[in-house]
Each structure stands twice: as C-alpha cells, then as structure tokens.
Amino acid sequence: MAEWPNKTWLVERGIGEDRFLLLEGEQVLAARIEVHGEPKPGDVYTCRLVSRTAGSARGTVHADAGFDILVDKLPRDVSEGSTLDIRLTRAPIVERGRTKMAQGRLADASDAVEERAEAREVAQFPAGLWEDVWDAASSGRLAFPGGEILCCPTPAMTVIDVDGDLAPKPLALGAIEAIAQALRWFAIGGSVGIDFPTLQAKADRAEVNTALDEALLDWPHERTAMNGFGFVQLVARLRGPSLLDRFATARTAMCARFALRMAERARGDGGMLALRIHPALRAHLTEDWIAQLARRIGKPVRIETDPALALEAPSAQIVHHDSQS
Known part of the structure; x- marks a missing residue:
C-alpha cells in the first residue's frame, strides 16, 4: 500500500473480511480485500x-x-x-x-519486510464507494466514453480486452484511463496482457504507449511496447489474489460477505433484521458470522432464502418480529 504516500487509505473492518480503499477526496484510487484467516504478505x-x-x-x-x-x-x-x-x-x-x-x-x-502504509479505520466507507468497486470487480467491466474494457483472470495472466464503437486509435486512447483504474481498483498484479485494437501506423502505437506510461506513472511495473496486433504486456509485483481472482474462484463466498455488509447498513424502527439471500449463499453464513451481525446491529437476525434473487443482490431490512416479508 505504499505507492501513494500522499493519499488516504481507509479500512472498514467487516465480518469475515477487511476492506481497504485509497481515496483522494471522494475519488477511489485503489482497493483491496483481506479475508480473515487467509495468509497475507507480511505474515x-x-x-x-x-x-x-x-x-x-x-x-x-x-x-x-x-x-x-x-x-x-x-x-x-x-x-x-x-x-x-x-x-x-x-x-x-x-x-x-x-x-x-x-x-x-x-x-x-x-x-x-512488507511495506505498509497506515490505514485510518472507519465505521463505514462513504456511501456508494465500495459498492462501485465491488460491482465493477464482480462483472470485470469498466465503461468509458465510446467503449468498455473486460478484465479476465487466467492462470497465465490477467487479460484486459478493449472493445467499443470508436475508430481504433481513439478507442485505444479512450480505454487507457479505464485500464489504469482497473489495475488499481481490482488490485491486479503479476503478468497483465492488454488487447488494444490493431493500429497499423507505428506513430499511433507510439502515442498509445506514451499515454499508457503517463497513466501508470505511480503504478510500479515494466511493460512491452505495443506490437503490430495491438497487444501490450505489463508485469508488476504480485502480492496476492486480485478482486477478479476472488470472484472467479470464490464468487459465492464474496457475495455472502457482501450480503453481511449490506445487512449492517439496514435501517428501520423494527426489532429484527430480515436478510434475504440466494440459497447458495446460506452455507457460507456461519453461525458465528450471524451472531457477529446481530451484535453489530443490536437486533436479532432472520435469514431468508429466495432463489429469484441474484447472488450479488441481497435484500436487508429492519422489520417487526411478526413480519414475514
């Protein structure tokens, strides 16, 4: 976390995981997750x-x-x-x-020795910031004017595909800000392959190379120059699983912990929390986690399952004890 010493890292201590955001004002620069009980760099x-x-x-x-x-x-x-x-x-x-x-x-x-910047602990992140990162990592997509990027982890590298309706050069240049955002938001490291549109002119490829260098000045890495097929490879220090890796291999666990986070934010004047989730998430909600949730909100918790809900779309509300909805 030491690459942006003049910015502010915040940490939100959740149930089953700690969440980190690097902020500059209200803008999210980077994010990562530490799952409780998992080994992490520095241990x-x-x-x-x-x-x-x-x-x-x-x-x-x-x-x-x-x-x-x-x-x-x-x-x-x-x-x-x-x-x-x-x-x-x-x-x-x-x-x-x-x-x-x-x-x-x-x-x-x-x-x-693992370098670590101090993170300021907060009860909750500012509204919407973590949700934006989580939703983007869940889909692996980030949009930009005229196109989008799709980020996919593979055993060899994380692949970033650039797609859109613009001509090749403006499409490649327009994608760079989203690529830089994805690398930081999703905590991507190791080998990264970027599939830009094919640019025939060497001058156009050089312009994209320069723009990419400028966008990644504070993201330590090495890279190849764009080849004739529009492919660029980046190599950065790999410290652990990215958010993309976690969604690819443990989506239901990610969604279960997200459901607990959403439940902590439920508001109302009833005496019980009703948390409605997809049935696949129920096995990941341990009794200890449910007890932690009840202590945090100061109310008993009722877990309901609904197969019509998406894994990523839990519903939480404060209800009266006799309410069934």
Whole structure:
C-alpha cells in the first residue's frame, strides 16, 4: 500500500473480511480485500525446510499453518529439516484447478519486510464507494466514453480486452484511463496482457504507449511496447489474489460477505433484521458470522432464502418480529 504516500487509505473492518480503499477526496484510487484467516504478505510463519535445490538458494518450506511456501535467498548453511521463520512476500492464489503457491523469505531478511502504509479505520466507507468497486470487480467491466474494457483472470495472466464503437486509435486512447483504474481498483498484479485494437501506423502505437506510461506513472511495473496486433504486456509485483481472482474462484463466498455488509447498513424502527439471500449463499453464513451481525446491529437476525434473487443482490431490512416479508 505504499505507492501513494500522499493519499488516504481507509479500512472498514467487516465480518469475515477487511476492506481497504485509497481515496483522494471522494475519488477511489485503489482497493483491496483481506479475508480473515487467509495468509497475507507480511505474515510470518514457523516453517520446516522440506526441500532445497542443489546449488541453489531456493527451496520449499512447509508452514505450521498447513501450506507450502516457495522461498529464495536461503543461506548456504541451511539444510533440509531446518526450522525457519518465513515472512510471506506473496500470498497463495487459488486459480481454476490449482493453487499458486505462496512465496516468502527469511523473516529477518531486511528486504523481506512488507511495506505498509497506515490505514485510518472507519465505521463505514462513504456511501456508494465500495459498492462501485465491488460491482465493477464482480462483472470485470469498466465503461468509458465510446467503449468498455473486460478484465479476465487466467492462470497465465490477467487479460484486459478493449472493445467499443470508436475508430481504433481513439478507442485505444479512450480505454487507457479505464485500464489504469482497473489495475488499481481490482488490485491486479503479476503478468497483465492488454488487447488494444490493431493500429497499423507505428506513430499511433507510439502515442498509445506514451499515454499508457503517463497513466501508470505511480503504478510500479515494466511493460512491452505495443506490437503490430495491438497487444501490450505489463508485469508488476504480485502480492496476492486480485478482486477478479476472488470472484472467479470464490464468487459465492464474496457475495455472502457482501450480503453481511449490506445487512449492517439496514435501517428501520423494527426489532429484527430480515436478510434475504440466494440459497447458495446460506452455507457460507456461519453461525458465528450471524451472531457477529446481530451484535453489530443490536437486533436479532432472520435469514431468508429466495432463489429469484441474484447472488450479488441481497435484500436487508429492519422489520417487526411478526413480519414475514
């Protein structure tokens, strides 16, 4: 979170997750989620070195918490079976069909410390800001005048497709602000492929390259120049799953936690909260989470299921105890 030192990070402590927004005034610059109980960069784990490549400073450790971590910069005298304190530099990332292993280094290595900006805790974000980010990440789409971008995570990279009704050059230039917004809003890292419309003229491709550089000045990365087919590849530090990754692999869990957030914001003069959700979300709402919700709002909670509701569209209202709607 240290790339924008002059801006304000806010954190909203939710049920099952903490939500972060980077604001400049009322404008959202970046966002991310930390799910409770999940490993995150900066966490330190006691581990056992289970394998080490001969002649290399790399190896694999098994954390007491039950998962494996790829490590590098191991000292020469550390052998298999040794107990080590490892600080995560990248959290595990669940992908379709597999999990990308966590990465880490010795906890006392000076370059392994995770930089973190201070976040100011608030009871609730300003109205609408988190909802805008969440809705955009849920669909993977951001619109701009004359077109839209579609962002899709794959095991190899996050792919951003540019589409619209404009001519190729204005379409490519018009998409850049939305691309820069998506990278920050969705906490995208690692390898990113951008499929711009094909631009035949080298001068046009150079203009798009320059505009992209300017839009990403404060987003540390490396990139290729646009090729003749309109493709650009970015590479940035990968620290954990993006919002897109979470929706791709755990949509119902994301929607269940969002339903709890919406329930916390229900208002009314009745004595009970009625939370109506799609049936698929019910299994993700633990009794502990429901109890937390009741304590936060100071009212008992009734969970209702309705298959006509979309996963992303819960309904919460304060009702009287004898009300059934």
